[in-house]
Amino acid sequence: MTGSAGDPRLSLDVARQALAAQPFSRLLGTRLAAFEPGSATLELPLRDDFRQQHGHLHGGVLCYAADNAVTFAAGSVLGPAVLTGGVTISYLRPAWGRLLRARASVVHAGRRQAVCRCDLLVVAEDPAPDDGTLVAVAQGTVLVSGQPTQA
Known part of the structure; x- marks a missing residue:
């Protein structure tokens, strides 16, 4: 994957x-x-x-979403053969709602790794009047694995 916007492998x-x-x-x-x-x-x-015992979203679900979102964001510039090298997450408030949105972006990318940020938002209503409430933020490092991906 070249990382150029015209590369068909970068399609949604x-x-x-x-x-x-x-x-x-x-x-x-x-x-x-x-x-x-x-x-x-x-x-x-x-x-x-x-949900966990208090009724709000379990932190493991939030961390899963952050991990996957940063890896997809990084893969969009590094190519498909990538693995998460690490993720840190800070929980800001209990997450209540109907939809979790994990929005990740590349902060910096080199040839072999990328650092990404992820905002985790919960949407409470349908239809959503806004983008949701920020419930956690995460940062992840994603590495080129050197191995082809498997389907």
């Missing part, structure tokens, strides 16, 4: 196929809402079984 449809090839993402019902060079947005409809 191809990225959606990559997400659909992840059994865990299919299990959770994750969808790729936006994908372009340097950014990706994942959306996850929230279910009761994603």
Whole structure:
């Protein structure tokens, strides 16, 4: 993957196929809402079984969404053979709502790694009057794996 905007491998449809090839993402019902060079947005409809004992969204679900979103954003510029090298997340407030939106963007990319930021927002209403409430922020480092991806 060259990382140029005209590269057909960077299309939203191809990225959606990559997400659909992840059994865990299919299990959770994750969808790729936006994908372009340097950014990706994942959306996850929230279910009761994603909540913890106090009723709000479990932090593991938020971290999963951040991990996957930063990897898709980085892959949009590094190519498809990438792996997350690390993710840090800060939880800002309890997450309540019907939809989780993980919006990631590349902060810096070299030839072998990218650093990305991810804002995690929860949308409470349908239709949403705004972009949602910011509930967590994350940063991730994504590395070129050197291995071809498997379908």
